[in-house]
Amino acid sequence: xxxxxxxxxxxxxxxxxARTALxxxxxxxxxxxxxxxxxxxxxxxxxSKGSEASIINDLQWLGIEWDEGPDVGGDRGxxxxxxxxxxxxxxxxxLLNENKAYPCYCLPEEIDKVRKxxxxxxxxxxxxxxxxxxxxxxxxxxxxxxxxxxxxFRVPPNRVITVKDYIKGNISFRSDNIGGDFIIVRSDGIPxxxxxxxxxxxxxxxxxVIRGEDHLSNTPKQVLxxxxxxxxxxxxxxxxxxxxxxxxxxxKRHGITSVELYRKEGYLPEALVNYLAMLGxxxxxxxxxxxxxxxxxxxxxxxxxxxxxxxxxHKLKWMNGVYIRNYPLDKLTDLMIPYIExxxxxxxxxxxxxxxxxxxxxxxxxxxxxxxxKIIGIFxxxxxIPDGExxxxxxxxxxxxxxxxAKEIIENEVNENNFHETLISKIKEQTSLKGKKLFMPLRAxxxxxxxxxxxxxxxxxxxxxxxxxxxxxxxxxxK
RNA sequence: GUCCCCGUCGUCUAGGGGUCUAGGACACCGGGUUUUCAUCCCGGCAACAGGGGUUCGAAUCCCCUCGGGGAUGCCA
Numbered sequence: 001x002x003x004x005x006x007x008x009x010x011x012x013x014x015x016x017x018a019r020t021a022l023x024x025x026x027x028x029x030x031x032x033x034x035x036x037x038x039x040x041x042x043x044x045x046x047x048s049k050g051s052e053a054s055i056i057n058d059l060q061w062l063g064i065e066w067d068e069g070p071d072v073g074g075d076r077g078x079x080x081x082x083x084x085x086x087x088x089x090x091x092x093x094x095l096l097n098e099n100k101a102y103p104c105y106c107l108p109e110e111i112d113k114v115r116k117x118x119x120x121x122x123x124x125x126x127x128x129x130x131x132x133x134x135x136x137x138x139x140x141x142x143x144x145x146x147x148x149x150x151x152x153f154r155v156p157p158n159r160v161i162t163v164k165d166y167i168k169g170n171i172s173f174r175s176d177n178i179g180g181d182f183i184i185v186r187s188d189g190i191p192x193x194x195x196x197x198x199x200x201x202x203x204x205x206x207x208x209v210i211r212g213e214d215h216l217s218n219t220p221k222q223v224l225x226x227x228x229x230x231x232x233x234x235x236x237x238x239x240x241x242x243x244x245x246x247x248x249x250x251x252k253r254h255g256i257t258s259v260e261l262y263r264k265e266g267y268l269p270e271a272l273v274n275y276l277a278m279l280g281x282x283x284x285x286x287x288x289x290x291x292x293x294x295x296x297x298x299x300x301x302x303x304x305x306x307x308x309x310x311x312x313x314h315k316l317k318w319m320n321g322v323y324i325r326n327y328p329l330d331k332l333t334d335l336m337i338p339y340i341e342x343x344x345x346x347x348x349x350x351x352x353x354x355x356x357x358x359x360x361x362x363x364x365x366x367x368x369x370x371x372x373x374k375i376i377g378i379f380x381x382x383x384x385i386p387d388g389e390x391x392x393x394x395x396x397x398x399x400x401x402x403x404x405x406a407k408e409i410i411e412n413e414v415n416e417n418n419f420h421e422t423l424i425s426k427i428k429e430q431t432s433l434k435g436k437k438l439f440m441p442l443r444a445x446x447x448x449x450x451x452x453x454x455x456x457x458x459x460x461x462x463x464x465x466x467x468x469x470x471x472x473x474x475x476x477x478x479k
Numbered sequence: 480g481u482c483c484c485c486g487u488c489g490u491c492u493a494g495g496g497g498u499c500u501a502g503g504a505c506a507c508c509g510g511g512u513u514u515u516c517a518u519c520c521c522g523g524c525a526a527c528a529g530g531g532g533u534u535c536g537a538a539u540c541c542c543c544u545c546g547g548g549g550a551u552g553c554c555a
Contacts, residue, residue, distance in 0.1 A: 119481080120480075168483095168484065177481075177482055178550095178551085182552090187553060193554070213483095213550095214550075216550075217482075219483095241548070245490085280492090281491095282504090287503095315505045318506085321518095435514050439515070455515090
């Protein structure tokens, strides 16, 4: 058994496509099926090698792997449709010879006009020149005029096509109702998707087509092609689409839709995979946080949701935070380093152990990796300029007392080796202040904020010299 | 317009004739822990689109309406 993911390289990997790819991957893994990646690049104007590369890159980042594809090869290639035109030509000849397809000499502009009329009157589409009814002489005449025809597939009248779908059940279409004879080869000789998808799936021995619901209406056309060509019809599973907040198809105006941007913002692939899998599906166990091997275990072709799902950025973020909190510390550290550097800090000098301690302390404040930029300054800035709240607090008399005391103690009574254990307790001894009155000014001086990580742990990580500077800074500023 | 799909808390969903005064998660609101914040824990708010059937009994089956989505390309 075999599944496939067949993106067209006309842009970045969209979140909706990533979900389709993931569904194919999970199902393949679960059943021990093979997975083929095929590039559908017949739209020459919009396709690019660059976007093929970026799609492959994003797929790999997500942890989706395939057995056959343009990058890894395989016995059923080539895996780019643009490299398979010879193959399609044979089938087109066959269809033409058997009169199951015919050249159409009508111009796109003429057809647009007719389509509009048809829409109003609700009758089946027939091309204006009735090319399907032409005899060889008429065709020869057209050819001699130099008109390059498109090829249309002759849709058999009055047929009922039933598509069996794992998710939707049995769906019936009437052949008279699928829009008339449709084009399978453009006038420039390049075949179109609805046609060659059938050939490729058959030749690549795809047994199960798992794809978005937007392809459901195309399916009867594809079934008809398969019949005409005597090719096998795969099993179908059309999953529901991903929607934006306003319940229309997810697009850029709803927020980020490219997998690449999620990566750059600092989402973890494990979290994105987990979230995407949960969108339109629920584990029998009721668990929401599931690693990929658990997803593989629990997901099934028959328990995917039928209805469309709104993409909830908020919940993705929450889920990513859960992953950050539970991630292996050394891996998380590696992933956060670029963001820390991006924020302008150099980390070479501090040593791995200290860095990891630091990351461990701040990870609880991060939902995405880039959040580290907002909090890491507490530890790495030389001096922390108090923010609004901290500034207000430090202007108060009891704060001034503590700042003065802290300055005295750090200069004369403690040293680099014992300050983190003794500084706070010594201040406590020498003042009548306690509780918030004691801790909050201290926090304000040392971190420049009123909110943040545990003071005792922070003290050591910030370091003696910086703390001294920060106290001095506040002493000068608020005395 | 026509064809096709779908309709349970704001969102993702569980449920498939009685066990449903409808369960979980995110969000939101309270409370606890943390001398702060975040985390964590506990609690609360909140839904079967509407109307007809079928049935002793309907969120669950059928029909209609309404709502949403998709397709209707010489895009995929």
